[in-house]
Amino acid sequence: MGERKPNILGPRQIEQLLDKVARTLPQELTCDECLAELDRFAEMTLLGQPAEKAMPLVAQHLAMCRDCREEFEALLRALRAMQAEEAPDA
Numbered sequence: 307m308g309e310r311k312p313n314i315l316g317p318r319q320i321e322q323l324l325d326k327v328a329r330t331l332p333q334e335l336t337c338d339e340c341l342a343e344l345d346r347f348a349e350m351t352l353l354g355q356p357a358e359k360a361m362p363l364v365a366q367h368l369a370m371c372r373d374c375r376e377e378f379e380a381l382l383r384a385l386r387a388m389q390a391e392e393a394p395d396a
């Protein structure tokens with residue numbers, strides 16, 4: 307009676323999983339790890355979502371690391387520019 311459970315995680319589950327992982331990891335991120343999360347972090351920031359709560363390690367790294375912070379700001383600028391392009395002409 308093999309009822310097979312779907313093996314695919316929804317975006318929400320993945321988010322919860324990542325959130326859990328982020329909270330369990332006690333150590334700080336490296337720059338590479340920070341940069342890997344940075345686009346998500348920037349997107350959440352732009353959307354007004356609590357990026358610092360969802361990814362506290364990234365926030366912590368950005369507070370300490372000037373290189374990544376500059377990268378983050380550049381990313382924010384790029385995302386804003388993209389948003390402006392996507393916005394329908396009123």
Ligand SMILES: [Zn+2]
Nearest residue numbers: 337340371374
């Ligand atoms: Zn860094």
